[in-house]
Amino acid sequence: MYEPLEGVRELRPLITVIIPTHNSQDTIARALNSALAQSYRPIEIVVIDDQSADRTCSIVESYREQGVKLHRLLKQRGASGARNAGVAVARGELVAFLDADDEWMPAKLEKQVALILENGAYVFVSCAAQEISSDGDDLGDLYQGRKPIVGVDCWKGLLACNTIATPSVLVWRRQLIETGGFDEHLPLGEDQDMWIRLAVVGSVGYVDETLLRVYNRKDSLSAQVSVATSLRIAFQVAERHVSQQRSRLSSAEIKEIVAERLERLGRAECNERFLHGFPLLLRSAWMGYKPLDTCLFLLSACPPARLLKKVLRWKSHLKGQSAR
Secondary structure (H helix, E strand, O other): OOOOOOOHHHOOOOEEEEEEEOOOOOOHHHHHHHHHOOOOOOOEEEEEEOOOOOOHHHHHHOOHHHOEEEEEOOOOOHHHHHHHHHHHHOOOOEEEEOOOOOEEOOOHHHHHHHHHHHOOOEEEEEEEEEEEOOOOOEEEEOOOOOOOOOEOOHHHHHHHOOOOOHHHOEEEHHHHHHHOOOOOOOOOOHHHHHHHHHHHHOEEEEEEEEEEEEEOOOOOHHHHOOHHHHHHHHHHHHHHHHHHOHHHOOHHHHHHHHHHHHHHHHHHHHHHOHHHHHHHHHHHHHOOOOHHHHHHHHHHHOHHHHHHHHHHHHHHHHHHHHHO
16 A cells, blocks of 8 residues: 655655647647646656657747657657656656646646645545647536546545546646556556556545646547547556455446446447447346436437438438528
């Protein structure tokens, strides 16, 4: 278990901001400006460039006089490798991750430092986040009202549903290193894996205030991978952790975790390939997770229903055309 730091209330810890980047010339300045605008100033802002082929590095270098450091990786390592490289060179006791697409509100670090110092058992703290579409539309709460469980049981909630956005995290560097860093073998879901591993060994705090804007980018890795593929990998990550922590979970908790993950994956699969998602949703409903909602979704998502919707939309379109 995590051992709380002695005298933590009296500390004014140093913070390193780590920004992994790859071909982010259109957004990196926004991210850097938001980090530089923090009311609690970090000791350093470290940008780890993962083999960008655009103007990203030249833009970052223009911030050198403001204390921004650029480290270029010799070979492409992905987001996990870039974050690990940043942690390795960080000088701060605390690490704050910021993606090159996103931006913080000015008080983000200040409010999180205050919280993490309130409780010496906190391994990391997160905050609420606002989602912005690729067209600039405000999509509201990133997790649609779902909040992480605060305290020592946070890991149980994270097994069922990811409620931690990586750019929302402020974490003790020592714990990142002792936990082994981000798993560079995972193609996706490495952030969920990391927060679960950290939550297992300590307590987690949460600032219930929107201090982060997460922007969807059409050419990002997550946008290039189907929702079902992303959720399938996340399900595998959760299954592995459930297996490892089985002795700390009741049968009812395991059932609920698996059922919730299956329901979310099943819906995504149905939207892409109905016959792949149908048995997953049936299994989830059989386990007692939202059976009525699942039945209603299956009725609306089955091929005949979709065909009927297309016909009705086409008729509506023709009617609108003839009315003109």
